[in-house]
Amino acid sequence: MVEAAMTGAPPELAATPRSRVVSPWNPANAITAARYLTLPPLYWAIAHGHRQWATLFILICGVLDKLDGLAARVFDCKSPFGELFDAITDGICYGFGLVVVCAFGWAPLVPILFVVGLGLANTLMRLAYAKRAGRAINYKSYANERLVAYFGFLIGFATAGYEVTYFYWAFVPVVCAILVHDAKRMLVDPVPAAGGAA
Amino acid sequence: MTILSARGFDWFITAVVGGTAAAWLVYDAINLARARRADRRDPIVRDRHFGYVMGMIIGLIGVIGVLRHHLG
Numbered sequence: 400m401v402e403a404a405m406t407g408a409p410p411e412l413a414a415t416p417r418s419r420v421v422s423p424w425n426p427a428n429a430i431t432a433a434r435y436l437t438l439p440p441l442y443w444a445i446a447h448g449h450r451q452w453a454t455l456f457i458l459i460c461g462v463l464d465k466l467d468g469l470a471a472r473v474f475d476c477k478s479p480f481g482e483l484f485d486a487i488t489d490g491i492c493y494g495f496g497l498v499v500v501c502a503f504g505w506a507p508l509v510p511i512l513f514v515v516g517l518g519l520a521n522t523l524m525r526l527a528y529a530k531r532a533g534r535a536i537n538y539k540s541y542a543n544e545r546l547v548a549y550f551g552f553l554i555g556f557a558t559a560g561y562e563v564t565y566f567y568w569a570f571v572p573v574v575c576a577i578l579v580h581d582a583k584r585m586l587v588d589p590v591p592a593a594g595g596a597a
Numbered sequence: 598m599t600i601l602s603a604r605g606f607d608w609f610i611t612a613v614v615g616g617t618a619a620a621w622l623v624y625d626a627i628n629l630a631r632a633r634r635a636d637r638r639d640p641i642v643r644d645r646h647f648g649y650v651m652g653m654i655i656g657l658i659g660v661i662g663v664l665r666h667h668l669g
Contacts, residue, residue, distance in 0.1 A: 541648020
């Protein structure tokens with residue numbers, strides 16, 4: 400997602416295959432993979448009630464998320480695989496964090512269930528969008544990029560015990576607004592041509 | 598087992614959240630101002646504008662959260 404913003408290309412087209420072949424064994428993907436190393440200590444810290452350590456580990460995970468895009472630019476190793484790997488890692492790391500803070504009662508369950516439901520609706524719309532486009536397409540939007548960052552912060556609010564109820568409930572209308580906007584884009588607006596402008 | 602004192606940790610989180618939220622609010626406000634002349638009939642342009650507005654709202658939520666924590 401960071402790569403898409405940096406290239407200035409429309410977000411949907413950021414995953415367009417390029418002619419240059421980039422090895423998946425590159426510094427940017429190594430940084431992305433390193434994010435998984437923060438998950439076991441995150442779980443340990445939460446399970447033992449060490450809020451500050453848990454916050455530190457989720458903070459490291461978030462910082463690495465920003466650094467992989469920077470590394471991809473510096474080492475010129477952007478690739479569709481890297482972008483997909485980054486998106487999947489976002490989902491796994493932040494999803495894991497959210498489940499764990501919820502399981503240990505550090506975050507309110509109701510807004511989380513609400514957000515998970517909206518996330519499932521978004522996934523279904525992505526499938527419908529891919530079907531409309533007639534090809535595998537990595538739908539992304541500027542608003543979604545901001546939503547993912549807020550999502551990462553949510554885990555930090557829970558681990559730090561910082562205005563948890565406020566930030567979790569404030570997240571719900573933001574997700575709703577973005578879902579409505581993305582629904583229109585995915586289900587109503589014309590699909591951009593492959594490799595071209597919208 | 599702590600890294601900082603409770604008060605120090607609280608202010609650290611305040612600095613991270615408040616700083617990020619305020620920077621985000623300003624950054625997306627500037628982005629929106631720069632992009633306002635683009636053709637809004639283009640769905641990509643509309644998406645970009647919407648993303649900037651949502652970024653500003655999220656930044657505002659962060660700033661309000663920090664103020665609530667310290668003033669509320």
